[in-house]
Amino acid sequence: MSKKILSISQHKTVCSTPATPDAGYSKIYVKSNGCWYRLDDSGNEYPLGGGGGVIDVGSGPNSSLRINNCNTASSNYSTALGRCNNSCSQYSTISGGCNNTAGYTSTVGGGRGNNGFGLGSTISGGCNNVSDGASTYPTIGGGCANSVNGAASVVGGGCLNSACGSASVISGGSNNTSSGYVSTLGGGLCNVSSCTYSTIGGGYCNQATSPLSVIGGGGKNYVSGCGSTISGGYFNSSNNSFVAIGGGRCNTASGYFSIISGGASNFACSISSLVSSGNLNSVTAIYSTVINGSNNSASGNFALVGGGSNNTASGSYSIVGNGSINIASGNHSVIVGGFCNNATSGFATVSGGRRNTASSDYSVVSGGCCNTASGYSATVSGGRRNATAAVCSTISGGYLNNISAVGSYSAIGGGYNNCITSSCNVIAGGHSNVSSGARSVVGGGTVNTASANTATVSGGRQNTASGSDSTVGGGLGNSSTQPYAAISGGYCNVASGASSTISGGYRNTASGASAGIVSGQYNSAQCVSTLVGGQCNTACHDYAIVLGCGLTSNRAAATFVNQLSIVNLPSSSAGLPSGALWYDSADSCTVKFVP
Numbered sequence: 001m002s003k004k005i006l007s008i009s010q011h012k013t014v015c016s017t018p019a020t021p022d023a024g025y026s027k028i029y030v031k032s033n034g035c036w037y038r039l040d041d042s043g044n045e046y047p048l049g050g051g052g053g054v055i056d057v058g059s060g061p062n063s064s065l066r067i068n069n070c071n072t073a074s075s076n077y078s079t080a081l082g083r084c085n086n087s088c089s090q091y092s093t094i095s096g097g098c099n100n101t102a103g104y105t106s107t108v109g110g111g112r113g114n115n116g117f118g119l120g121s122t123i124s125g126g127c128n129n130v131s132d133g134a135s136t137y138p139t140i141g142g143g144c145a146n147s148v149n150g151a152a153s154v155v156g157g158g159c160l161n162s163a164c165g166s167a168s169v170i171s172g173g174s175n176n177t178s179s180g181y182v183s184t185l186g187g188g189l190c191n192v193s194s195c196t197y198s199t200i201g202g203g204y205c206n207q208a209t210s211p212l213s214v215i216g217g218g219g220k221n222y223v224s225g226c227g228s229t230i231s232g233g234y235f236n237s238s239n240n241s242f243v244a245i246g247g248g249r250c251n252t253a254s255g256y257f258s259i260i261s262g263g264a265s266n267f268a269c270s271i272s273s274l275v276s277s278g279n280l281n282s283v284t285a286i287y288s289t290v291i292n293g294s295n296n297s298a299s300g301n302f303a304l305v306g307g308g309s310n311n312t313a314s315g316s317y318s319i320v321g322n323g324s325i326n327i328a329s330g331n332h333s334v335i336v337g338g339f340c341n342n343a344t345s346g347f348a349t350v351s352g353g354r355r356n357t358a359s360s361d362y363s364v365v366s367g368g369c370c371n372t373a374s375g376y377s378a379t380v381s382g383g384r385r386n387a388t389a390a391v392c393s394t395i396s397g398g399y400l401n402n403i404s405a406v407g408s409y410s411a412i413g414g415g416y417n418n419c420i421t422s423s424c425n426v427i428a429g430g431h432s433n434v435s436s437g438a439r440s441v442v443g444g445g446t447v448n449t450a451s452a453n454t455a456t457v458s459g460g461r462q463n464t465a466s467g468s469d470s471t472v473g474g475g476l477g478n479s480s481t482q483p484y485a486a487i488s489g490g491y492c493n494v495a496s497g498a499s500s501t502i503s504g505g506y507r508n509t510a511s512g513a514s515a516g517i518v519s520g521q522y523n524s525a526q527c528v529s530t531l532v533g534g535q536c537n538t539a540c541h542d543y544a545i546v547l548g549c550g551l552t553s554n555r556a557a558a559t560f561v562n563q564l565s566i567v568n569l570p571s572s573s574a575g576l577p578s579g580a581l582w583y584d585s586a587d588s589c590t591v592k593f594v595p
Contacts, residue, residue, distance in 0.1 A: 014029055014030070014032070017045055020039065021039065021040075026039060026040050026041065059073065060073055060074045060075040060077075062077045063076065063077060063078040063079065063080075063087070064079050064080075065087070066081045066082065069082065069083040070084040071083065071084065071086070072085070072086045072088065074086075074087070074088050075091075075092065077090060078090065078091065078102070079092070079093045079095075080102075081094060081095055081096050082095070082098055083097075084098050085097065085099065085102075086100070086102070088102070088103065089103045089104035089106070090104055091104065091105040092104065092105065092106050093106075093107045094107075094108045095108065095109045097109075097110035097114070098113075100112070100115070100116075101114070101115045101117070103116055103118065104120075105120045106120060106122065107121070107122045108123045109123065109124040110124070110125045111124075111127050111142070112127040112128070113127050113128040114126060114127065114129045114130070114140075115129070115131065116131040117130070117133035118132055118134070118136060118138045118149070119135070119136040119137065120137040121135065121136075121137065121138045123140045124139075124140065125141075125142045126140065126141075126142035126157070128144055129142075129144070129146045129155070130146075130148075131148050132147065132148065135149045135153060136151045138152065139154045139155070140154075140155045141154075141157050142157045143155065143156075143157035143158045143161070143172070144158075144159045144160070145159055146159070146161045146162070146163075146170075147161070148163045148164070149162075149163075150164050150167070150168050151166040152167045153168045154168070154170070155169075155170045156171040157171070157172045158170070158173045158176070159173075160175045161173060161174065161175070161176045161177070161178075162176070162179070163178045163179075164177070164178070165178055165179045165182070165183050165194075168181070168182065168184070168185075169183070169184045170185045170187075171185070171186045172186070173185070173186075173187035173188045173191070173202065175190045176189070176190065176191045176192070176193075176200075177192045177193070177194065178192075178200075179192070179193070180193055180194050180198045180211075181197070182196065183195065183196070183199065184200070185200045186202045187201075187202045188201075188203045188204050188206070188217070189203075189205070190204055191203060191204065191205065191206045191215075192207045192208070192209070193207075193208045193215075194208065194209050195208065195209050195210050195211050198210065198211065198212070198223075199213070199214045201214075202216075203216075203217035203218045203219050203232070204219045204220070206218065206221045207221070207223065207224075208223045209224045210224050210226045210228065211226045211227070212227040212228075213225065213226070213229070214228070214229040214230070215229075216231040217231075217232045218230070218233045218236070219234045219235070220234060220235045221233065221235065221237070221238075224237075225240040225243055226242065227242040228240070228243045228244065229245070230244075231244075231245065231247055232247040233245065233246075233262070234248075235249060235250045236250065236251045236253075236260075237251070237252045238252075238254075239252070239253075240255055240258065241257075242256065242257050243256070243258045244258075245259075245260045245261075246259075246260065246261040247262045248260065248261075248262040248263045248264050249263075249264040249265070250265045251263065251265065251267070251275070252267050252268070253267075253268045254267070254269045255269050255270040255271050255272070255283075255286075258271070258273040258283070259273075260275045261275070261277055262276070263276075263277040263279055265279060266278060266279070266290070267281070267282040267284070269282070269283065269284045270286045271287065272286060272287045273285070273286065273287070274289040275289075276292060277291070278290065278291075278292045278294055278296065279293075279294045281294070281295065281297070281305070283297075283298045283299075284297070284298070285298065285299050285302075285303060285316075286302070287302045288301065288303040288313070290305045291306050292306070293307040293308045293322075296309065296310065296311045296312070296320070297311070297313070297314070298312075299312065299314045300313055300314045300318050300328075300329075300331070301317070302317045303315065303316065303318045303328075304319045304320070305320045306319075306320065307321070307322045308321075308323045308326070308337070309324045310324055311323060311324065311325070311326045311327070311335075312326070312327045312328070312329070313328045314327065314328070314329045315328055315330045315332065315343075315346075316331045316332070317331060318330065318331065318334070319333075319334045319335070321334075321336045322336070323336075323337035323338045324339050324340075325340045326338060326339070326340065326350070327342050327343070328343045328348075329342070329344045330343055330345040330347070330348045330361075331346045332346055333345065333347065333349065333358070334348075334350070335349075335351075336350070336351045336352055337351075337352045338351075338353045338354055338356065338367070339353075339354045341353065341355065341356045341357070341365070342357040342358070342359070343357075343358045344357065344359045345358070345361050345363065346361040347362045348360065348362065348363045348364070348373075349365070350364075350365045351364075351365070351366045351367055352366070352367045353365065353367035353368045353369055353371070353382070354369045355369060355370045356368060356370065356380070357374070358372075358373045359373070359374045360378060361377070362376060362377040363378045364378070364379040365380045366379070366382055367381070368384055368386070368397070369383075369384045371383060371384070371387065373388055374388070374389045375389045375391050375393050375403070375405065376391045377391060377392045378390060378391070378392065378393045379394045379395070381394070381397055383395065383396075383398045383399055383401070383414065384399045385400045386398060386400070386401045386402070387401075387403070388402070388403035388407070388412075389403065390405055390406065390410060390420075392408060392409045393408065393420075394412070395411070395412045396411070396414055397413075398412065398414035398415045398418070398429070399416045400417045401415065401416070401418045401419070401427075402419045402420070403419075403420045404419070406421060406423060407420040407422060407423060407425060408424070409424045410422070410423060412428075413426075413428040414429045415428075415429035415431055415433070416432070417431060417432045418434070418442070419433070419434050419435070419436075420436070421434070421436040422435070422437055423438050424439040425437070425440050425441065425450075426440075426442070429443075429444045430442065430445045430448065431445075431446045432447045433446070433447065433448045434449045434451070436449070436450070436451045437450055437453045437454065437468070438454070439454045440452065440454060440455040440456065440465070441455075441458075442456075444458075444459045445457070445460045445463065446460075446461045448462065448463045448472070449463070449464045449466070450465045451464065451466045452465065452467050452483075453469070454468055455467065455468065455469065455471070455480070456470070456471045456472070457471075458472070458473045460472065460473075460474035460476055460478065460489070462476060462477045463476070463477065463478045463479070464478070464479045464481075465479075466479065467483045467484070467485050467498070468484075469483055470482065470483065470484065470486065471485070471486040471487070472487045473486075475487070475489040475491055475493070476490075476491045476492070478493045478494070478495075478502075479493070479496075480494075481494065481495065481496045482497055482498045482499075484498060485497065485500045485501070485510070486502070488501075488503045489503070490502065490505045490508070490519075491505075491506045493505060493510075494510070494511075495510045496509065496510065496511045497511045497512045497513045497514065497515045498514070499513060500512065500513065501515070501516045501517070503516075503518050503519055504518075505517065505518075505519040505520045505521050505533075506521035506522070508521065508531070510525045511524065512527040512529060512539075513527075513528060514528045515527065515528060515529055515531075516529075516530045517531045518530075518531065518533055520534045520535050521535045521536075522535050522536045523535065523537045523538070523539075524537070525539045526538065526539060527556075528543055529541060529542060529544040530545045530546070531545075531547070532547035534546075534547055534549045534551070536549060537550065537560075538551070538553065539553045541553045541554070541556040541558070542556045544556060544557065544558055544560065545558070545559040545560065546559075546561075547559075548560065548561045548562035548563075549562055550562075566581065566591075569582055569583050570583075571583060571584075573594050577594065578595065579594060581593050
């Protein structure tokens with residue numbers, strides 16, 4: 001009979017492996033050790049689970065192992081299954097796999113080349129994982145070339161991870177290190193969580209090196225401050241206690257309790273400083289904030305930059321809302337927006353515009369271009385190239401208007417090239433007007449001057465009020481040169497007597513005190529006299545009245561006319577008062593008067 005066995009009813013115990021069966025056949029047999037085996041047509045022998053079993057007593061007391069697989073169970077209550085496994089210490093267990101080693105009270109579930117030397121360690125599977133002998137109760141879930149050497153440390157899986165801090169945890173990833181007490185690392189690549197209670201969620205090349213520090217993810221982030229957090233992003237750095245970076249790139253938060261929400265290359269370097277977002281923003285003073293924008297700086301305590309670019313809030317409590325290249329350097333100063341504006345003193349404000357400056361306490365520039373408010377509580381509402389240096393002065397608008405430093409409480413409403421050089425003055429508008437006397441007023445017009453105290457020029461052109469309390473209402477080239485003198489209008493009139501008056505006309509002169517000229521031209525009132533009109537008349541006696549042409553008074557208190565026409569004279573003196581005129585029809589109509 002050949003080696004082929006088609007049916008076997010009885011099996012003889014053999015001491016060694018029989019000859020290899022023919023191709024396509026197998027042999028099943030029991031050896032003297034009481035175990036069943038199968039021999040295939042290639043000469044490979046396999047133990048079977050039936051019959052006497054494949055588990056045997058190991059060399060250690062109460063130990064067990066799978067036989068004929070090069071397993072070793074050499075200590076009390078040790079177990080070694082699988083192949084070429086070594087359960088070499090008390091209570092150690094290897095459930096399967098190959099080339100695994102289990103130390104005192106440690107467990108290896110399976111895998112290959114795993115070494116559980118730590119007291120009470122557990123390696124569920126994987127390959128080449130190591131539980132260091134100095135550790136107690138560590139755990140490796142799986143993966144490859146992971147190590148645990150901290151008490152109660154855990155590596156869930158991944159590759160080349162190391163949990164070396166007590167109660168440290170690495171869930172997965174590759175080349176991660178969790179070396180701090182109760183430190184945690186979720187996953188990622190080349191992350192390091194190296195201090196007490198530090199945490200890294202994931203990402204790559206992140207480092208959490210301080211107690212209670214947290215990195216959520218991202219890449220190359222670094223936390224070195226106690227209780228600090230980087231949520232994500234790239235190349236962010238948090239290096240003081242209790243600071244936070246939400247994300248972004250290349251941000252640095254180095255101030256105690258500082259925050260950077262996001263953006264790129266932002267710096268929060270002082271206590272409780274904040275950068276919300278943007279690029280190249282810097283906060284270097286306590287409790288200061290940059291909300292957004294680019295290259296903005298909040299360097300004053302409690303300062304705020306809302307957005308824009310290249311703005312600076314360097315005064316304490318200063319604010320720049322938006323715009324570009326604005327500087328709020330005064331304490332409590334404010335720039336709402338615009339371009340190249342400066343608020344350089346306490347409580348100064350620039351609302352907007354371009355190249356405006358508010359350089360004294362409580363000064364305001366509302367807008368416009370190249371305006372300057374350099375006086376205390378001075379205001380420029382708008383316009384271009386307006387400047388006021390006086391206390392509580394105001395320029396509402398216009399171009400090239402100016403109030404000098406001595407023009408306190410003065411105002412220019414608008415216009416062009418108007419100038420105030422004394423206090424409490426007003427120029428409402430116009431062009432090239434000057435108000436240089438205290439409390440003087442120019443209403444408008446062109447090239448008008450109010451140069452005496454309380455003088456007024458209402459309008460017109462090239463008019464001058466140079467006497468105190470003098471007035472020019474309008475016209476051209478009129479001059480009121482003495483106190484209380486007044487010219488209502490006309491052309492080239494001169495009121496050079498105190499309290500003199502010229503209502504209008506051309507080239508009239510009232511040089512006497514309280515003299516008056518109603519109208520006409522080339523008239524002269526030299527005393528307390530009156531010229532009603534006409535031309536080339538002269539009133540040179542007190543209380544004289546002249547009306548006509550080419551007349552000159554020759555006595556006081558008289559009226560001078562060229563010709564006199566009287567209409568409707570009474571024809572009788574009956575009932576007339578003394579001094580009244582009447583004509584006598586019986587005496588050739590002679591005009592007579594009542595004595």
